[in-house]
Structures are given as structure tokens and as C-alpha cells.
Amino acid sequence: MAIMRRVLGGFFILNLVFCCRAAVIAAEPANTVPVPGVLVPARLFSTRGGLGYAQFCAECHRLDGAGAKGIFPPLSRKTAGAMPNGPAAQTETSSQLFTMPSFGVLSDRELSEILGFVRKSWGNDAVPGVKEFRQNFGNREAEASGVKVPRLANLLAQTKGAQLVRGMRLLTETKSMLPENVGSELNCASCHLEAGAVALASPFTGVYASFPGYSPRAGRVITIEDRINGCFIRSLNGKPLAVDSPDMKAIGAYLKWMKGTGSSKGKVVGRGVGKIDRALRPNVQNGQKVYATQCAACHGKVGQGLIAADGRYIYPPLWGDNSFNIGAGMARTYTAAAFTKNNMPIGLQANFPLGQGGLSDQEAVDVAEYFSHQPRPDFPKKANDWPKGGRPGDARY
Numbered sequence: 001m002a003i004m005r006r007v008l009g010g011f012f013i014l015n016l017v018f019c020c021r022a023a024v025i026a027a028e029p030a031n032t033v034p035v036p037g038v039l040v041p042a043r044l045f046s047t048r049g050g051l052g053y054a055q056f057c058a059e060c061h062r063l064d065g066a067g068a069k070g071i072f073p074p075l076s077r078k079t080a081g082a083m084p085n086g087p088a089a090q091t092e093t094s095s096q097l098f099t100m101p102s103f104g105v106l107s108d109r110e111l112s113e114i115l116g117f118v119r120k121s122w123g124n125d126a127v128p129g130v131k132e133f134r135q136n137f138g139n140r141e142a143e144a145s146g147v148k149v150p151r152l153a154n155l156l157a158q159t160k161g162a163q164l165v166r167g168m169r170l171l172t173e174t175k176s177m178l179p180e181n182v183g184s185e186l187n188c189a190s191c192h193l194e195a196g197a198v199a200l201a202s203p204f205t206g207v208y209a210s211f212p213g214y215s216p217r218a219g220r221v222i223t224i225e226d227r228i229n230g231c232f233i234r235s236l237n238g239k240p241l242a243v244d245s246p247d248m249k250a251i252g253a254y255l256k257w258m259k260g261t262g263s264s265k266g267k268v269v270g271r272g273v274g275k276i277d278r279a280l281r282p283n284v285q286n287g288q289k290v291y292a293t294q295c296a297a298c299h300g301k302v303g304q305g306l307i308a309a310d311g312r313y314i315y316p317p318l319w320g321d322n323s324f325n326i327g328a329g330m331a332r333t334y335t336a337a338a339f340t341k342n343n344m345p346i347g348l349q350a351n352f353p354l355g356q357g358g359l360s361d362q363e364a365v366d367v368a369e370y371f372s373h374q375p376r377p378d379f380p381k382k383a384n385d386w387p388k389g390g391r392p393g394d395a396r397y
């Protein structure tokens with residue numbers, strides 16, 4: 001049924017594209033302000049609908065609404081009402097048919113704010129209303145029990161709203177906002193999905209309360225700023241951010257706000273990236289196959305990421321010079337496997353919020369071993385890690 005819908009959609013869109021080219025161009029974005037790297041509507045960060053979009057839609061349709069060619073349709077143009085990318089998603093690297101996750105957990109108010117934002121920002125009046133949206137894309141499933149998903153839209157009503165929004169943006173646009181500190185082509189939110197609001201994608205909900213805390217890797221008690229800088233120098237292969245800088249304070253303020261959003265009685269539900277059975281032994285040959293069929297469409301044939309014609313990164317690299325270094329948690333097989341199992345590939349199921357999941361534990365271990373052990377930058381300070389023991393078995397050094 002879904003496939004039928006797509007095939008029909010693909011047929012109609014051809015006509016639509018030819019007949020309406022002029023109209024499409026005329027409807028191209030008004031109201032855009034330059035942000036280093038991306039062109040986004042001004043109201044993206046100043047309205048509830050914009051922040052809702054940034055949280056729940058941008059991972060696939062991107063902050064600028066341009067989508068990803070052959071994978072996720074642009075919302076910044078009038079293509080709605082048809083499924084332009086259904087059949088096109090079957091590229092040479094991928095037999096996947098990408099789909100929308102279910103947004104049954106968003107309230108009517110939230111959905112209407114988001115759809116209103118899309119319509120207004122990009123002049124796309126073909127975007128459906130709430131009722132039609134729910135009919136088209138399903139309205140199944142309740143939110144997984146115990147996980148209260150924080151809403152970025154609520155940032156605006158906080159006393160230090162502007163600082164909190166900046167903190168959130170520093171996590172999602174890290175590379176373009178802090179080029180001096182980021183040595184890779186990743187953002188914090190490349191892994192801490194939706195600015196840290198996704199369970200088992202190492203969410204930030206509540207972690208603030210766990211710091212200062214003992215870190216076996218450092219062999220001492222570390223602060224939240226130490227932990228953040230740990231990800232700057234390893235996961236982003238970059239340089240630490242000055243602890244007293246306004247940007248570090250904004251990130252800290254945002255994490256502190258998150259403390260009150262998703263935790264229940266001091267316990268962070270869905271903390272970390274989940275667990276995977278370490279008795280499963282990786283099969284790299286199978287990992288390479290899983291990569292080609294399940295990952296390459298978005299992360300590139302050779303792990304380089306998906307790069308737009310103008311050089312901007314649409315989807316992040318998984319290995320090579322622009323990826324995380326060997327000191328990152330993601331460079332470890334079983335951390336990468338748990339992350340992959342719980343969060344990737346996206347857009348293939350109804351699961352909230354990213355339609356993620358579907359690999360078996362074994363496939364996740366296989367593909368994780370394959371991509372995590374590809375060439376990537378060294379971590380010069382590796383000799384200082386785990387000074388008092390406790391080195392995990394899958395560490396790279």
C-alpha cells in the first residue's frame with residue numbers, strides 16, 4: 001500500500017515539476033537571514049513553530065528546509081501532496097524507501113505551530129493542515145513509556161530564553177558557529193540527536209545533575225565543562241572551549257535547563273546510548289555489506305558524508321579526516337553498535353522521532369566494527385587516558 005502510494009506519487013510529481021517550475025521558483029524563500037553556513041528563516045529560532053521544526057523535522061528536512069536529494073523531500077518548495085522521493089530513494093547504493101516517522105505524540109497545537117512555520121517561512125501553501133497531515137502520515141503509537149521528551153519550543157518562555165536558544169544552537173550548528181573549536185565536520189547534535197532530546201542518543205536530559213562526577217577515563221572528578229570539552233577534543237576532533245566564555249556558559253545554561261525536562265526523580269531515563277551484548281563477535285565482511293545497503297545512501301560510499309554542491313555537509317561523515325578521532329566514545333565498537341542499533345538508520349519506520357531502528361544486534365555490531373575501525377584522526381593525548389585502570393576492552397588504544 002505504502003509502495004503503491006509512492007509509485008503513484010512519483011508519477012504525479014513528474015507532471016507537477018514540469019508544469020509548475022515557474023511557480024516553484026517564485027515561491028522560493030522570502031525572509032531568510034544569513035547564518036554562517038546555512039540560510040534559515042529568521043523565525044526559526046524566535047517562534048515556537050520554528051523551534052518545533054528545528055527539533056522534530058530538521059534532522060531529515062534540514063534547518064534550511066532543503067531536504068536531501070533523493071532521500072528526504074524539500075519543504076522549502078511546493079512539492080507537497082506527492083511523494084517526489086519515494087521511487088527516487090532507490091539509488092544505486094540503496095534499496096531503501098524512506099518514510100516519515102509517526103508524529104502521533106505531538107499535540108495538535110504543536111503540529112499546527114510547526115506546519116504554520118513551514119507554510120509561512122517558505123511560502124509553501126501546499127503544506128497540509130493538522131488533520132490532513134495526520135491522515136497522510138499516520139497517527140500511531142504513544143510516546144515510549146517513561147521518556148518525557150523535552151520541547152525546545154518551551155525555551156522561549158524562559159527568563160534567559162535568548163541565552164538558552166544560543167546554547168541549543170551551539171549544539172546543532174557547532175561547526176559553523178565555532179569553527180576554531182571544531183576540527184571535524186560534525187556538530188554536537190550529529191550524535192546527541194535533536195540537541196540532546198532523544199533517549200539513547202546520549203540525551204542531555206538530567207545529566208547536568210551528575211556532574212561534577214568521577215570519570216575513569218580521566219582518573220579524577222570532572223566538571224560538566226570538562227565533559228563538554230572531552231567531546232570537543234575527541235568527538236569533534238577540535239580544541240577545548242574556554243570555560244568562562246559566553247559560549248560555554250550558554251551551553252551550560254541549556255544543559256541545566258534540560259535537567260528539569262526529561263529526568264524523573266534524579267534518574268535520567270534513556271541516558272547514554274544503550275547497551276549491546278559484548279559477547280557478540282563482529283563480522284566485518286557482513287558489516288561492510290550492511291554499510292552499503294543501510295548507511296551509504298546518507299553517509300556516503302566511503303564514509304565521507306553527504307555533501308551538497310556548495311560544499312555544505314547535509315549528513316555527517318563516519319570516517320576519514322573530517323570524522324571523530326580514535327579517542328571518541330563512538331570509535332569504540334560496542335558504543336558505536338549501541339548508538340547504531342537505537343538510532344540508525346533513520347526514516348525507515350514509524351518510530352518516533354526519527355523512524356529509526358531495524359537492525360538486529362548482530363548487524364549493529366558488524367557495521368559498527370566496520371565503520372569505527374576505518375581510518376580516522378589520531379588522538380595525541382591518548383597516553384593520558386585511564387591512568388588508574390578501567391580501560392574498556394573495545395578502546396582503540
Ligand code: HEC
Pocket residue numbers: 006053056057058059060061071072073074075078079080081082083084085086098099100101103114115118127128346347348353354355
Ligand atoms: C526521519 C525523517 C523525517 C522526519 C524527522 C520528518 N520527515 Fe517529513 N518526510 C520524510 C520523508 C521520507 C518524506 C517523503 C514522504 C513519504 O514518502 O512518506 C516526507 C514528507 C513530508 C511532507 C510532504 C512533502 C512532499 O513534498 O510530499 C511534509 C509536508 C513533511 N514531510 C513535513 C514534516 C514535518 C512538519 C516534520 C516534523 C514534524 C517532518 N516532516 C519530519 C521524512 C521525515
Ligand code: HEC
Pocket residue numbers: 171174186187188189190191192202203207210227228231232235236251271272273274324328329330335
Ligand atoms: C561523534 C559523536 C559525538 C559528538 C559529535 C559529540 N558527542 Fe558528546 N558523547 C558522545 C558519546 C558516545 C557519549 C557517551 C555516552 C555514553 O556514555 O554512553 C557522549 C557523552 C557526552 C556527555 C556526557 C553525557 C552523560 O550522560 O554523562 C556530554 C555532556 C556531552 N557528550 C556533550 C557533548 C557536546 C557539548 C558536544 C559538542 C561540543 C558533543 N558531546 C559532541 C558522542 C558524541
Ligand code: HEC
Pocket residue numbers: 059060071098186189190191193290291294295296297298299314315316317318324330339340344345346347359367368371
Ligand atoms: C536516511 C539517512 C541516514 C541513514 C540511512 C543512516 N544515517 Fe546515520 N545519521 C543520519 C543523520 C541525519 C544523523 C544525525 C546528524 C545530523 O542531523 O546532522 C546521523 C548520525 C550518525 C552517526 C553519528 C554522527 C557521525 O557522523 O559520526 C553515526 C555514527 C551514524 N549516523 C551511523 C549510521 C549507520 C552505521 C548507518 C547504517 C546502519 C546509518 N547511520 C544510516 C542519517 C542517516
